[in-house]
Amino acid sequence: MFIKENILLAIAGLKSNKMRSLLTMLGIIIGIASVIGVVSVGNAMTSSVNSQMASMGATNITVNVQEKSATSTTSKNNTSGNNSSGNSQGGNKGTQAGGSSQSGNKTQSGVSSQGGNKGTQSGGGIPGIGGPTGGGRDFGGGRQGKSSSTAKDIDLMTMNQINTLQENFSDEISSISINESDVSGKVKSETSFANINTVGTNVGYQDVKNIEMQEGRYLAQNDVDEVKNVAVVSDKLVSKIFGNTDPIGQDIKVYTSNAIFTYTVVGVYTYKTSGNSRTTSDDNLTTDLYVPITVSKKTATNKNYQTFTIKPKDGVDVQAFTTELSTYLSNLYAKNDKFEAAASNMESMLESRTTMMNTVSLAISGIAGISLLVGGIGVMNIMLVSVTERTREIGTRKALGAKSSHIKMQFIVESIIICTIGGILGILLGLGLGTMGAKAMGFVNTVSPLVIIISFTFSMFIGVFFGYYPAKKAAELDPIEALRYE
Amino acid sequence: MSNNIIEMKNIIKSFYIGTPNELNILKGIDITVKEGEFVSIIGTSGSGKSTLMNIIGALDRPTSGKYVLDGTNIDEISDNGLSEVRNKQIGFVFQTYNLIPRSSALKNVELPMLYYGMNKKDRRQRAEELLELVGMKDRMSHQPNELSGGQKQRVAIARALVNDPSIILADEPTGALDSATGRMVMDLFHKIHEEEGKTIVLITHNNELADETQRIITLRDGNIISVADNEKYYRRFREEEKICL
Numbered sequence: 001m002f003i004k005e006n007i008l009l010a011i012a013g014l015k016s017n018k019m020r021s022l023l024t025m026l027g028i029i030i031g032i033a034s035v036i037g038v039v040s041v042g043n044a045m046t047s048s049v050n051s052q053m054a055s056m057g058a059t060n061i062t063v064n065v066q067e068k069s070a071t072s073t074t075s076k077n078n079t080s081g082n083n084s085s086g087n088s089q090g091g092n093k094g095t096q097a098g099g100s101s102q103s104g105n106k107t108q109s110g111v112s113s114q115g116g117n118k119g120t121q122s123g124g125g126i127p128g129i130g131g132p133t134g135g136g137r138d139f140g141g142g143r144q145g146k147s148s149s150t151a152k153d154i155d156l157m158t159m160n161q162i163n164t165l166q167e168n169f170s171d172e173i174s175s176i177s178i179n180e181s182d183v184s185g186k187v188k189s190e191t192s193f194a195n196i197n198t199v200g201t202n203v204g205y206q207d208v209k210n211i212e213m214q215e216g217r218y219l220a221q222n223d224v225d226e227v228k229n230v231a232v233v234s235d236k237l238v239s240k241i242f243g244n245t246d247p248i249g250q251d252i253k254v255y256t257s258n259a260i261f262t263y264t265v266v267g268v269y270t271y272k273t274s275g276n277s278r279t280t281s282d283d284n285l286t287t288d289l290y291v292p293i294t295v296s297k298k299t300a301t302n303k304n305y306q307t308f309t310i311k312p313k314d315g316v317d318v319q320a321f322t323t324e325l326s327t328y329l330s331n332l333y334a335k336n337d338k339f340e341a342a343a344s345n346m347e348s349m350l351e352s353r354t355t356m357m358n359t360v361s362l363a364i365s366g367i368a369g370i371s372l373l374v375g376g377i378g379v380m381n382i383m384l385v386s387v388t389e390r391t392r393e394i395g396t397r398k399a400l401g402a403k404s405s406h407i408k409m410q411f412i413v414e415s416i417i418i419c420t421i422g423g424i425l426g427i428l429l430g431l432g433l434g435t436m437g438a439k440a441m442g443f444v445n446t447v448s449p450l451v452i453i454i455s456f457t458f459s460m461f462i463g464v465f466f467g468y469y470p471a472k473k474a475a476e477l478d479p480i481e482a483l484r485y486e
Numbered sequence: 487m488s489n490n491i492i493e494m495k496n497i498i499k500s501f502y503i504g505t506p507n508e509l510n511i512l513k514g515i516d517i518t519v520k521e522g523e524f525v526s527i528i529g530t531s532g533s534g535k536s537t538l539m540n541i542i543g544a545l546d547r548p549t550s551g552k553y554v555l556d557g558t559n560i561d562e563i564s565d566n567g568l569s570e571v572r573n574k575q576i577g578f579v580f581q582t583y584n585l586i587p588r589s590s591a592l593k594n595v596e597l598p599m600l601y602y603g604m605n606k607k608d609r610r611q612r613a614e615e616l617l618e619l620v621g622m623k624d625r626m627s628h629q630p631n632e633l634s635g636g637q638k639q640r641v642a643i644a645r646a647l648v649n650d651p652s653i654i655l656a657d658e659p660t661g662a663l664d665s666a667t668g669r670m671v672m673d674l675f676h677k678i679h680e681e682e683g684k685t686i687v688l689i690t691h692n693n694e695l696a697d698e699t700q701r702i703i704t705l706r707d708g709n710i711i712s713v714a715d716n717e718k719y720y721r722r723f724r725e726e727e728k729i730c731l
Binding site for chain 1: 540546572578597600649
């Protein structure tokens with residue numbers, strides 16, 4: 001029953017000394033605000049990166065047909081791979097080339113993780129383009145100088161093999177995406193143009209790459225089977241080329257450096273930024289134009305497939321499944337001296353990113369923790385001052401029959417109130433800062449209620465912890481001395 | 487025996503015990519106060535008056551001797567026990583009022599009942615009753631810094647009475663007041679004594695105030711040098727009776 005009285009008393013006390021109360025709370029406010037701010041920005045970053053990675057297919061498994069590696073080619077691979085990132089949009093090496101050898105993988109993803117991101121987005125399709133050059137550019141620059149070892153059709157995987165693989169692992173595989181990045185070019189209308197990159201895809205591509213349709217439909221199996229000249233375009237392209245008219249069923253002309261292709265638009269997908277494309281303005285944005293893979297194969301040198309992506313079903317252990325696939329594929333390529341098909345995934349990269357971000361969060365939280373400690377000491381200091389100031393009041397209370405426990409409770413409650421109000425203000429400030437910070441960095445702010453509850457509880461705990469000593473001091477005051485205190 | 491509120495036998499209070507500068511403040515005090523008495527303890531400063539008051543008020547324990555307050559043996563109980571004794575059996579009135587700052591008069595009067603463990607409704611009712619008695623009901627929501635000295639002391643007297651204590655222990659209650667206000671406060675004590683039948687112990691160095699009480703205990707150097715029934719008191723009382731009649 002004293003609790004309520006004590007709370008009212010403490011609030012009255014704080015009100016009568018507003019400036020001091022605020023300054024006392026400031027330490028707690030800043031501490032809690034920085035914890036909330038850091039955690040919420042960290043959460044926003046992590047979840048945004050995670051969802052980006054997931055939408056880019058972090059759990060996807062990439063299968064590559066590549067040269068059986070020797071260490072000498074790996075180092076060369078790295079060098080030229082980095083060089084090519086400068087001029088080719090497909091800086092795909094991060095993930096794709098990573099498969100070329102174990103050691104190469106590590107170095108490369110470390111060096112150019114940016115390129116790796118981009119790579120997955122544009123789908124690693126470049127290999128198929130025009131035979132030797134395209135393949136070489138992508139899969140190990142090492143081979144650029146050794147065209148003799150470029151994969152021939154016979155080394156690559158056939159559609160039948162891929163279908164068989166899908167059937168064999170039907171329990172684990174959700175879908176398989178095959179794509180080939182074809183030529184880049186422009187789509188022109190009377191008034192404007194849009195940069196595009198033609199990507200030949202199969203039906204599974206939509207599922208694997210999480211493509212969201214805005215209008216119309218994605219490519220269907222019969223588009224692929226019947227080699228129809230149809231295309232799925234981005235909403236960005238639609239707004240540039242078609243304006244407000246309905247694009248479905250319209251023909252578009254794609255101008256490349258040496259040819260013009262005509263496609264009928266069957267669907268519009270929602271363009272997603274890949275996180276690293278902030279610098280690209282809408283004007284010269286290059287978006288993907290999806291056509292049936294069989295259409296793009298018409299102009300390709302290789303009729304078979306060098307790479308494809310597998311999306312595992314939910315709940316499948318990606319790491320174990322990758323190992324299983326590797327075994328299956330190495331059996332398939334057992335007789336090939338020069339080439340092998342390797343399965344790899346991005347899990348490890350995702351993990352290291354998360355770990356890094358957690359470490360950063362932890363470090364900043366540690367600093368925030370120190371500021372909370374300092375704030376707590378500030379509270380203790382003021383509580384001690386308050387006890388001294390109110391010595392006479394304490395004496396009076398004791399003379400009127402207050403037990404030591406009553407006095408102790410009164411001061412602990414007061415300290416808790418200071419810290420709790422500070423904590424609440426800190427949470428609000430932290431949420432504000434977190435939202436602003438996340439916005440500034442282009443992330444969506446998500447604060448889990450758990451963090452708020454923990455901070456709130458923690459600030460109360462600070463109140464108890466740093467209020468205890470002053471309260472104990474107050475409770476132990478000798479009533480006679482206290483009553484006489486001037 | 488049963489109507490003895492205070493029984494003190496050979497109370498000794500020493501400080502710095504066992505050291506060369508051991509100080510004996512009270513050197514064997516025997517006091518008996520009967521129920522309903524209005525007693526004053528006088529003495530110059532340094533006579534041990536305050537120390538005696540602290541012991542009577544259960545704020546301190548004697549070094550030796552026996553003190554029974556309304557049937558409770560004070561030197562046998564714990565610190566928490568002393569708190570309870572102060573809460574239930576003693577009503578303090580201080581020279582400096584000692585009202586809790588930033589608490590209304592009502593809250594101040596309610597405070598001893600809060601420590602007593604009374605419920606809110608009863609507290610409020612009883613506090614209002616007593617503020618009425620001391621004539622402060624219309625000021626009950628005022629804070630101490632909005633009250634005059636005399637008003638503060640009246641609130642303090644209401645607070646002292648609120649748990650219906652065995653004794654009212656008043657330490658120089660008029661010391662900080664001008665004579666007119668002091669008169670009013672003393673009249674209030676007489677009213678409480680006569681109408682409520684309260685036992686009052688008044689500690690003062692002022693002989694004029696002591697003259698208004700029934701019995702005067704004089705202290706010097708830690709000893710009681712005289713205990714005298716006060717003729718003047720009875721005269722005053724009779725005069726008042728006449729007036730009343």
